[in-house]
């Protein structure tokens with residue numbers, strides 16, 4: 001860590017010079033005059049009080065331009081090609097970068113931060129060439145590394161203040177920003193405890209806080225849900241979503257789990273063996289199918305409501321698909337049938353009412369991203385990928 005005192009700390013660039021007053025791309029004001037914490041007064045170290053720009057104003061001030069662009073980007077190590085002619089265009093919002101272990105995700109992040117040179121091709125982050133303007137990129141971008149690299153014997157507050165100071169924030173602002181950031185990631189109560197005693201989820205939050213504390217325009221999060229249980233994973237994904245919706249910060253988040261990105265990301269990029277398999281909006285990935293999913297409750301008269309509905313629909317000439325899916329806890333299973341026209345909806349609704357069941361949901365089913373990569377589909381070359389749904 002250049003210029004730092006904390007062993008193994010994760011800041012990637014000393015930003016003590018030129019950071020505070022540096023103009024931001026697109027004519028935005030300097031970093032210190034606003035932040036991801038809403039319109040709060042910030043007492044500066046010179047005693048001057050500055051109003052932070054509202055998060056909404058900030059979100060809408062982000063130019064609708066390409067945030068990350070790569071063109072035929074390759075990275076070759078002596079024995080392996082980690083990235084192979086990768087061309088990408090990523091806009092503002094939350095983007096998932098998904099690929100199996102070894103797909104090239106971390107290598108791409110290191111190139112985007114200007115920390116590792118590409119073998120061939122070009123890349124730009126926030127309009128800045130990674131080959132020549134790495135330091136400027138690192139001023140504007142937060143980075144959460146994959147591996148645990150936190151000092152165990154200092155508190156979250158000490159660590160994040162240290163990282164904020166390395167980013168060029170003066171002492172008072174660094175402390176204020178640290179408190180706000182730790183509150184945002186849900187560590188406020190625990191902020192004075194040594195990190196060594198933290199759970200995996202708490203450590204992930206410290207890493208996230210240090211990536212946010214200097215008010216970046218973009219954060220690169222490398223496997224932030226690694227090692228978390230399902231509840232911890234959901235919490236982390238919610239937090240990541242809010243980084244964009246509440247504070248207008250764009251996010252590139254990597255994962256080897258396709259399913260978890262589906263709920264969090266506006267856009268998903270899938271890579272395998274360093275090559276691009278697909279880059280699409282989540283909506284395109286999860287487009288609606290022609291299958292209608294119906295979920296009903298059980299009743300005293302029909303202890304298995306799904307079976308009763310299946311029988312009644314068969315009698316009415318509609319044949320549900322074989323097999324069912326698990327529904328909501330407390331409700332039945334999900335019956336799948338061809339959507340057909342409006343008459344199918346009417347028939348299901350009337351039949352459910354006649355049977356005296358409760359209708360939990362009736363909706364056109366959407367694809368899950370993982371299904372796009374199942375064998376036999378157009379993207380079946382990705383079938384070796386780990387496509388678990390959490």
Ligand SMILES: Nc1ncnc2c1ncn2[C@@H]1O[C@H](COP(=O)(O)OP(=O)(O)OP(=O)(O)O)[C@@H](O)[C@H]1O
Pocket residue numbers: 077078080081082099100101102103104105106107108223
């Ligand atoms: N410094 C290096 N020297 C040699 N090979 C490397 C180096 N860094 C990465 N690789 C190789 O490049 C490939 C891509 O690695 P990378 O770490 O980018 O994958 P990843 O998608 O981030 O996977 P993971 O989540 O497991 O880290 C792997 O085969 C890896 O072994």
